[in-house]
Amino acid sequence: MKLPDKFEEKMQALLGDEFPEYLSCYDEPRYYGLRVNTNKISVEDFKKICPFEITPIPWIENGFYYDGDKVTPSRHPYYFAGLYYLQEPSAMTPANRLPVEPGDKVLDVCAAPGGKATELGAKLKGEGVLIANDISNSRAKGLLKNIEVFGIGNVLVLSEEPGKLEDYFAEYFDKILIDAPCSGEGMFRKDKKMVKAWEEHGPEFFANIQKSIITQAARMLKPGGMLLYSTCTFDGRENEGTIEYLLKKYPEFEILGIKGYEGFEKGMPELTASKSEEFAKTVRIFPHKMKGEGHYLALLRKGKPLPATDKKLLPGKKSKKKLPEDLEVFLEDTTWELDAARLDVHGERVYYMPEDLPDVCGIRFLRTGLLLGELKKKRFEPSQALAMCLKKDEYKKVLDFPVSDERVKRYLKGETLDVEDMTGSKEKGWYLVCVDGYPLGFGKLSGQTLKNKYLPGWRLC
Ligand SMILES: C[S@@+](CC[C@H](N)C(=O)[O-])C[C@H]1O[C@@H](n2cnc3c(N)ncnc32)[C@H](O)[C@@H]1O
Structure with missing residues (x-):
């Protein structure tokens, strides 16, 4: 595979003696990964029914390799049932290492097509809220589908500039994931088109966008909340450089350690202006060190950790509002008990909203809450999203x-x-x-x- 000379020179300087080993990876086949949706099936149960050969990805509890030259998991009915997502193995790491818990308020700033958002939503187990945003409306459509297939109902799917979200969600989130747009150097083997994109818009271009996204996201995080920043590129300006920029602007942020794996490499303090050893706590994934393509991850906390609170909302007062009669009739066949106060009816469409949301009027959205179905004349028609939930x-x-x-x-x-x-x-x-x-x-x-x-x-x- 022909790589741009400028890129090779940069990697040579970055990797030194390891460069030939790194380069030889480009002659090897890419890795294919599959991640189990633990909100629908346990890993143990999936292994029992999985119709093709899989081998564990050692650093991801619910991740597996499969042979993409022999099988096509995207055509199997279990894929349509949302039992798994197909994802490059190193790309599974960011959502895995952000410690999301049921009840959290979680933002995925650059979420399309949903590789990470689907895992964040699965970790919530229906409690709390996932706000999945992507600036690109067309890409956000694919995101919405993947979220619905996964059976995630406590969600808003938005398509906004992160700067606009700040007006609505200041210090609102417990956890934020930024899987930033980047120059994609870690994806060259998987997708040859990325090389052309790199030549058009180099790392400097993306570093500027990343600085603006990370500072906007920082303002939406609660004190004590955690932020995971990731890219699929190797350039220091887009990785340690972006984190250094954030820390300079918001010194209350602190870099946290990330649960390790033998193939993870330390972040590179030498690529920063301060050369602080703190940057070594961030993680680099290189294809010559482990069976994955390429990624960078930094986990940060805003200020001191807050005392743990029980985020489960108390069952409390049930609202006196009544559900529409036809919906009530349909729900008699389910075990669900819905709170009428959380219903949002637009024309014929009925949505079930997550709890404790600010007013989001004015934000461009593709979905707010779970689309339960449509109230037609004298009958309720359940939606596809409801079936998946x-x-x-x-x-x-x-x-x-x-x-x-x-x-x-x-x-x-x-x-x-x-x-x-x-x-x-x-x-x-x-x-x-x-x-x-x-x-x-x-x-x-x-x-x-x-x-x-x-x-x-x-x-x-
Ligand atoms: C690396 S991809 C995200 C992949 C996704 N997290 C996943 O795992 O499937 C980066 C995304 O950022 C989006 N993007 C680009 N600029 C953005 C911005 N300023 N704000 C929010 N999203 C942006 C792109 O449309 C793209 O979908």
């Missing part, structure tokens, strides 16, 4: 197909199914279609026929 045992009317049943793929293609063998004396209505116990979407049963309600834009082609 439900667990099989939370809904009464289920049609559960084994993965070997050819109707699973036909369902995903949008076909009407004959389900005579499964219906028995089942009553008509909305059924949750599952594969091996994991929801894929809804269908409407009438007699022995299941009308397909799988979202058209998500269909398997």
Whole structure:
């Protein structure tokens, strides 16, 4: 693979004797990774049903390698059920090392297409809120889909400049992840187009954007909150340099250690102006040191840690507001108890909002809360997002197909199914279609026929 001369010279200076070993990585194949959605399935259970060979990624508890030249996990029904996300192994590290807990308020500033946001959302386990933002509206559409497939309902998907978010979310978040736009030097092997982009916009260009994003994000973090900054590039200006800039502007931030792994390399104080050894606490991932492409991570805390609080909201007063009648009828088939005060109705669409949000009027958004469905004349129609949020045992009317049943793929293609063998004396209505116990979407049963309600834009082609 031909790399730009300027890039090679820079890496030679950065790596010294290790440079030839680093360079030889470009003749080796890239690594493929898969991350289990622990909000839907445990790692143990996934290993039992995984239909292709996987081997653990040693530094990520729910990460696995697979052979991307032999198998295509993106076409398997379990992928459509949101049981896993496909992600380059080193890119799994930032969301893994940010200690998100259920109940946290979490911001992913540069979230599309959702590789990290889906893991942050899974870690929340439905409690607290995930705000997933990306400045690019078109990329944010893919982000929304990935978040919905993963079954994350306590979410806002936004498409704003981080500077605008500051007006709404000053010191609001417990945890922030910035997976910054960067010159992508760590992705050259995975995606050759990145080389061209690097030649057009070099590290200096991105370093300026990163400085502005990190300082804007810093102001949205609560005192005591944690921020994880990451890039997929090697340049010191975009990595240690950006962190040094933040610390100069906001000295209340402190660099924290990151749970180690034998392949992690220390950050490079020599690339900073101060040469402070503190920068060695940050982490560099190089492809010649471990089985991953390339990344940089820095974990920071704003001020002193705050005493732990129980973030679970007390069940407290149930609001006196009533749910719309048709929605109430639908919910009788679920184990869910919704608080009417959290409903947001726009035209026919009904959303269930996360708790404790500021007024977000004026922000460009793609989704606020979980889209429950639509209130049509005299009936409620549940959404695809709701199907993905439900667990099989939370809904009464289920049609559960084994993965070997050819109707699973036909369902995903949008076909009407004959389900005579499964219906028995089942009553008509909305059924949750599952594969091996994991929801894929809804269908409407009438007699022995299941009308397909799988979202058209998500269909398997
Ligand atoms: C490295 S990618 C993020 C990848 C994502 N975190 C993931 O894991 O799937 C960087 C993202 O930053 C977005 N971006 C670029 N400039 C931005 C800005 N000023 N504010 C917020 N996002 C920005 C890009 O659209 C891009 O999607």
